Amino acid sequence: MLRQLLLPPVLLFIALGVPSNAQSEAPATGAAGAAGAGSAASVGDVALELTYYDVGRAFSFNCTIPRTADAGGFVWRKNGTVVSEVWDLNERYKLEEGGAVFRLSGRSAEDDFGNYTCALGGAAPAQGWELRGRPYAKLPANTNVVEGQKLKLVCRVVGKPYPEVKWTVANSSEEGNATDVTLALGARAVLARSEQGVAGAELVLEAAQRADAGVYSCVAADGLAATTLRVKDMYAALWPFLGICAEVFVLCAIILVYEKRRTKPELDDSDTDNHEQ
Known part of the structure; x- marks a missing residue:
């Protein structure tokens, strides 16, 4: 009798302590039109696959959730909002293969980044992507x-969310030996947030020096851009002016000497004529 009374509580304890397979299984992840790089974040219980796309090019997602007869249609969301209600996606996307494929046709924009999820019949999200430019x-x-x-120098960055920008500088003849700009220039180099809102994208030198000339590069994640900086002598504009002045002076001297030599014989001829008279 005691054994029969203890058996139900023991079974209930085991049922509560052991999780089911449906709760412990990770949701399936699909491939997108741009390159992915593993799990980046999560929305609810769904891991988001980190995916990159090239701004200006199309991208797509493939929802691989198994579809049943009574599951309903696929529901796509961006940052929790149904894509049909996202105004900047209006008439720019298509749902193909029965709604399982989300495809953004035409040119993509910077603001297309965000979290995209798909679900069946409006149920909880089961598959998602964190899209970054x-x-x-x-x-x-x-x-x-x-x-x-x-x-x-202002580094223009394309691709959201904007990463922090790093600066390097190299001698023009040694472009391969780049050095962090704060180490090369010290406290004279001031890095600030640009008007675009990118941290460290603005490099300011209050007073440039001749030794500052070189190849400056700004690095935004994997993207890199470089500019060749030339620092002109502060008297560079003065030397051409002095050269022009010297040329004018020499020309005036030549004209003056020539006029003196030309007028002297005329005066001599005039004195001879007066003497004969």
């Missing part, structure tokens, strides 16, 4: 500054 940097090919003047 593959960042790359932009700088003008050449930059000139006069010695002593303020230098401001």
